[in-house]
Amino acid sequence: MPATEFTPLTALLGGAMIGLSAVLLMAFQGRIAGISGIVSRLFPPYTDNAFLGRLAFVAGLIAGPFVVMAATGAPIAQTVPTSTPLLIIAGLLVGFGAVWGNGCTSGHGVCGVSRLSVRSLAATITFMGTGVLTVLFARHVIGG
């Protein structure tokens, strides 16, 4: 796996934009900006009438990088894994786990932690922990 450059300033700026987005969703819609919650509720069963709003949010999420590329004139660097079985297993685990645990990096990690929710703090410590162990195992035990 190649090294990546430590980018503290753009990380802080991008993070602040994510935080502001979460604050605005609370101010306008009164809802937590949890991506797994918003996306999973695009599928039935529907328990409220907020479908179009969720769809608009996801459309904005997908359009976001294009606005950045238009503004900066530079492409967005990406290195996505290429192993199909790995991507399928990882996708299933991420989707299932996020909904089963009622949140992901945004809902628990950003919104919950900033609300000082003990549940979200426990979830964040747990997924950070299993994430670190998974990379440790995959790169240094198997891949070593």
Add this chain to the structure above:
Amino acid sequence: MSILIQLAIGLLFGAGLAISGMAAPAKVTNFLDLAGQFDPSLAFVMGGAVIVAFIGFRLVLVRARPVFAPSFNLPTSRTIDRRLLLGAGLFGIGWGLAGFCPGPALTSIGLGAPGTFIFVPAMLVGMVAARLLAQGGATVAFAAK
């Protein structure tokens, strides 16, 4: 109007993810790689987001109600149960394997990397499966009463 506002808020979230570098799975897995190619950027993304949200939520939640909804819809549970920890644990394993979580994976769709088109459908299947299983469990509990 509410729909347009939500489009703009989603756009801000997606642009933030793109600027932060988190649309690149390698930066995420390198953050988790404490023993190897450690890249602390993700901690700065989380830090920036949490600082803004910590202050912003306090300013917003003293208001009587949101602009477009009758009340604030906040999670009230404080119980740390097995379901929460199991879900978060499985999520972290998938996150560590591919370096994608739901937000960055969706934000990456338009960037066109082939792996994204495998990861995102699998993630949606996992999400729907968890909702169906949760609902099935609720039905069983109801039937048992």
